[in-house]
Amino acid sequence: MKHLQAINQKAARIERYVEHDVVALSGRPAGYQAPQQPDGPHIPLGCSLVFSPGWEVDRTGGTAGLCQPVERDLFDCHLGCFWPAHVPDQLNNTPDWTKNCATAQKDWRKLDLIFP
């Protein structure tokens, strides 16, 4: 890297990663074969952040990772997505609705009903 200088040890590791892995891979020489890498955890993209339902397929082309009732009907469906869901109006009336929900994958049970 030219414009950023790695100062601490972590930065040096990131720099090595960027220069050797990412940059080297993007300019693949002829006959280059990608190193075998284990698949990452299955995290559907798009709807993906598991909580924006409504996409047709997940990143593997399947439907298993797409929105399911209840636990996946939480975020985004009231904002950017067509999927109908009964979630509180977080923009105006209940901005703190997800206050206790740090990681929606795990904490969705903490989301409660809203009583006017």
Next chain:
Amino acid sequence: MTMRTEVALAAREYHGFEAAGRRFLYMVPSAAVFGLDDTAEAVLDGLAGGKMSAAEIAVGLAGRFAEDEVLASVNELMHVHAIGEADVLQEPMAQQMPPTPFPLTTMVLNVTNQCNLSCGYCYEYGDDKIVDTENGKQSKFMSQETARQSVEFMLEESQDIETVHLTFFGGETLMNFPVLQETVAYARRRAAEMGKGIEFSLTTNATLLRPDIIEWLADNDIGVTVSIDGPKEMQDEFRVFKGGGGTYDVVVPKVRALLRRHRSRPIAARVTLTRQVLDVQRIYRHLTEEIGFWEVGFAPVTTSWTRDYAIGDKGFDTMLGQFNELAEDFLAAALENRHHGFSNVKDTIEEIHKGVSKAYPCGAGLGLRGVSTDGDVALCHRFAGSDEHKLGTVRDGVDHSLQQKFLEEHHLAHKTDCQTCWARPLCSGGCYHEAYTRYGSTTAPNLHYCEWIRSWTDTCLRIYGELAARNPDYLTIFDG
């Protein structure tokens, strides 16, 4: 990552700071520190006003930097996640769990829960205690048998770790000196038999130091931390005998004798700061220059906010101001490769240098365990003896599923309030015991000192930046 120059970009999470006339980024959550050149700086400044595409940034900077330089620096900033595509959400923090069972590296033995002092703020005895050490079920002194079982437990739980640390704590550790002596000899022999290294340390109020004890500490290379609060009037404010009399006049001659004889390990002072005792500069000078401690560490008292000695908001400001002044002294010394004993700043700088990004605030429940006088194993010494926080016993082992549950529940990913804070890689929500005392739950982040943590972390980053720019050789002491 192929860059699309027309896509809107926005700044991602980082904390910018300046040192030695230069701009740096502290990346969150990776904890990497990068120095910026003029182009990268201008790109970030451009994005500070709102989202822009790389092409727009390049147009805006056209008079100052060539387009390919701007695009190259945008590319680099994207690679380190300082900026990203504005419409792509950042992934929520993944809850990566440490491997289990996690090897034990440090064990704290509460060799007694009795003390010959009655320090007003003590969490072991004062208003904020969580274990009844006076009338509870625990024995008041650890037996030699329990101590030996603890050593066996530690050696077994340490798995493949080459060197383990055994720390004695209390109560006042020296009230159980016979068990200390036997345990050190036993542990040293057993560790050697298993081909492991072992190191010892203890914390003491120094009132019971005698020439023969000092000899033993020195001969056995025992690291010693002395709980002491500073000059006479400060020490005697809270650190008193049962009768209420101050301890300064008893402690200081003994500490001087210890410092004269025990040269093999650095001897540290550990100061508890309260609303009444907050003159950090004066305490530091007294303990280092006048008494001769190698290092001084400061910690604000752990207490519920209602207590008279709790440090209020104004007190935290005062403390921060003084910490900053002392940190400047540290910097001046470090620039000349001189030792400075302000351990708070040194410890933090080491973590910054290594790029530590924590999912847990400390080793409690990970590599650290506390053992109570009757052999109950808890998260750390502060919880030793508490049934609520018990993980098992040294005789029957610990329930690793309980430990796993603890680690799952206390992961930083669950601390909602911390998710927007740039200091979370270093703080990770703070001390479990402090949280328990303040908020009644070990899972709560310590919100009462967020501002102070951020200010202090910023100071340490700045000092780190100065050292990196002006005397990088100094930082090599943290390598490896």
